[in-house]
Amino acid sequence: MAQQGQLMITPHIAQNSFSGFVSSSLDDILGKLLEGDLDFAQDAENSTMHNLHAFPAKYPPALPRLFIQHLTQPGEVVLDPMVGSGTTVLEAIRIDRHGIGVDVDPLALLLAQVKAAPPDPTRAFQSGSSVCNRAYLMLQRERPSLRREMRRRFDDRTLDFLDYWFARETQEELVALLLQIETEPDPEIRQFLRLCFSGIIVTKSGGVSLAMDLAHTRPHKVERKTPRPAIEEFAKRLRKNVASIQQTGRSPGQAAILCADARALPLRDNSVHLIITSPPYAANAIDYMRAHKFSLVWFGYPIDRLSSRRKEYVGQEASQYDLPLPLPESAQQVIQRVCEADARKAKVLERYYQDMTRVMREAYRVLLPGRCAVFVVASSRLRGIDTRADLCLSEIAQTVGFRVAGVGTRCIRRDRRMMPASRHLDNSSVIEQRMHQEYVIGLIK
């Protein structure tokens, strides 16, 4: 997996600023794009590679594609500092741009990495099929050694977690699969197989675990759930994912997926031609780790360490950034309103807007002068109060030096994008309607 600071952008790309020449026309282009149709309601995903694994709050691939096509040229650098499932990077490299994706979430990094550098489908299929066969053999012949392997790999707290959420037979099947996946020497194929493995656990229904509804609510255990046979599920997922990478193929552009913090990017000043991203919702409306830990524990992350990683995500209560930053008037007012209803939630919201100030500062630093940044945001509600993410983030962007070229709106299809609002739309409520909209903030450096 990519480590901090590993990226090298070739000097002619990093220094290739057309700012004087392009900036006035880019301004116009960005303004027009923001006024256009950003719903993409009719847009069929043109790459099944975007569906290799479930991920909350993905945006439609057509959204980054539109801005990348119109605001960059082949060979230029497109950055998504909170890349999630890797939508931006895949769309960038498919049209011969250099894609850089940054995230703190280990599952997001794995997914983005596989999308950016998929293995050869034939070899991946052969390797995955052989993993299944050898895992079956282990189950038949070496069951007791699988239990010993579990005790060797996992600490007591992690074993308790696994015992609670996974049936005994499922645990044995999963550890047999893991042991076989780890013998694959090709790193691209190995990462792809790990992604297939994770994909049978992190699903809306909880996959082969005993959890229900991993995507939407706090997961709860269903004792009556008949565990699905893990190796069989893995084989199905393998076939589906191999078909996806076969259909899409390898992309012409280069990609770098970095494990880093959007508030402290390991990139040079003025080195990026376009930023397009969608940050987490205000005040942790989606807890990424809640579902992701169900597969990450199997990859060797102790359960306690995963819980403590939460503080690395933007907007978390416990954060390594303690020095408060001044916030614009709009953000202060919303925080004040929330504070009157709930002081603790107001603190979380304040933390979110401060973290987003740091994200915006970094975005401004690494972007080339005259170039564009696009932030796709949704507003969430705290104690019934709209957090006005569109307004507050636009003002925050201005405080760090950006010019706001415009703010577009788009409707979110509830079956496509997981939202922090209630599931039943009350059309009479203005706030409810706003919760089903996203804002596309267009910025210029």
Ligand SMILES: C[S@@+](CC[C@H](N)C(=O)[O-])C[C@H]1O[C@@H](n2cnc3c(N)ncnc32)[C@H](O)[C@@H]1O
């Ligand atoms: C809304 S999701 C992005 C979804 C993405 N646009 C897609 O299509 O898949 C937000 C992402 O921000 C990431 N994130 C949260 N805090 C971060 C931080 N401090 N640095 C980098 N990424 C962060 C989360 O892990 C999550 O993957």
